[in-house]
Amino acid sequence: DIQMTQPLSILSASVGDRVTITCRASQNIGNWLAWYQQKPGKAPKLLISEASRLESGVPSRFRGSGSGTDFTLTISSLQPDDFATYYCQQYDNYSLTFGGGTKVDIK
Amino acid sequence: QVQFVESGGGVVQTGTSLKISCSASGLDFSNYGMSWVRQAPGKGLEWVAFISFEGTTTYYADYVEGRFIISRDNSKNLLYLQMNSLRLEDTAVYFCAGDTLGGQGTLVAVSS
Numbered sequence: 001d002i003q004m005t006q007p008l009s010i011l012s013a014s015v016g017d018r019v020t021i022t023c024r025a026s027q028n029i030g031n032w033l034a035w036y037q038q039k040p041g042k043a044p045k046l047l048i049s050e051a052s053r054l055e056s057g058v059p060s061r062f063r064g065s066g067s068g069t070d071f072t073l074t075i076s077s078l079q080p081d082d083f084a085t086y087y088c089q090q091y092d093n094y095s096l097t098f099g100g101g102t103k104v105d106i107k
Numbered sequence: 108q109v110q111f112v113e114s115g116g117g118v119v120q121t122g123t124s125l126k127i128s129c130s131a132s133g134l135d136f137s138n139y140g141m142s143w144v145r146q147a148p149g150k151g152l153e154w155v156a157f158i159s160f161e162g163t164t165t166y167y168a169d170y171v172e173g174r175f176i177i178s179r180d181n182s183k184n185l186l187y188l189q190m191n192s193l194r195l196e197d198t199a200v201y202f203c204a205g206d207t208l209g210g211q212g213t214l215v216a217v218s219s
Contacts, residue, residue, distance in 0.1 A: 034207045043202065043211045044152070056108060087152060091206040094166055096142055098152040 002026055002090050006099035012107040019075040021102045023088035028068050032092040035064055035073045038101075039084045047086075048073065078104070109133040111203045111210030118216045123193055127213050129186040129203030137161075137181035143188045144208060145199035152208075155201070156188065170196075193217045 003026035013019050023033070031051040036044035046055050048064035051071060061076040075082055083106060088099040115127035131141075143155040156177040157166045165177050176189040186203050193215075200212035 032206070036208065043200070044208050046207050046209065049207055089152070089207065094140060094142070094157040095168075096144060096154045096157075096204060098144075098154075100151050 001095050002029060002093050002097050004088055004090055004097050004099040006086075006088060006102050008102050009100060010103045010105060012105055013078050014107045015078055015080055017078045017107075019078050019082075019104060021073040021086050021104075023066075023071045023073070023099050025069045025071070025090055025092075029090045029092035031067050032090055033064075033066070033071050034089045034091065035062075036087045036089065037082075037084045038087065044087060075104075109205060109207070109209045111208075113201060113203055113210050113213040116201065116213030116215045118218060119193055121193060121195060121217055121219050124189070124191045125193065125215060126187060126189045127201055127215065128188075129210065131184045131186065131203070131205070133209075134205055136184040139205045141177075141179060141186045142204045143175075143177060143186075144202045144204050145197075146202070146212070147196070147199040150199075152202075158186070190215070195219060 005024045033051045035048040038044040047058050052064045063074045065072050085101045085103045087101045110132050112130045119125050138160050140159050142157045146152050158177045162179050174192045178187045198217045200214050202208045202212045
């Protein structure tokens with residue numbers, strides 16, 4: 001199975017900060033990577049697919065980058081609505097795997 | 108836009124069975140491999156099972172192998188998960204997925 005690692009489980013930040021969340025795959029997955037935002041009691045919301053394609057309706061302050069094994073989700077200017085947990089997910093292989101999540105909380 | 112509507116969850120006792128469903132729209136369902144993914148309370152997301160686009164090939168995570176059966180009806184754009192011999196640790200919200208998640212999930216709660 002492909003392992004997905006998000007090194008930071010918690011990231012403390014302030015409104016207006018530029019936030020970078022990283023994700024590493026245990027093998028080359030090309031661009032087959034998605035990012036989700038999840039708030040307590042809610043389903044994960046798809047933000048980005050194919051590593052950098054912004055989903056419809058997602059604010060442009062979210063940006064995905066990377067390919068192969070190293071990926072990044074950047075929030076250019078953190079807004080109050082952005083405090084949540086973020087997951088990466090690979091879909092290069094039928095056995096979909098997810099990172100452990102990075103919780104962005106208030107500094 | 109791809110959308111999934113999961114249904115059929117509920118509260119069941121250990122050792123019993125339950126079948127959940129997923130209605131898919133916004134994708135060429137009959138040409139897509141599909142999966143079930145779950146999230147236990149307070150935990151991360153884990154893959155459960157996969158079925159090929161034509162339904163002839165299936166794969167399962169070790170923790171459900173032999174107990175769960177994934178199936179599909181391409182004429183109705185429906186995905187199913189038959190869950191047998193349910194355990195307390197199967198308690199989770201279950202999501203269906205193509206390449207990615209796209210629904211609200213359905214809660215399966217197993218009690219003793």
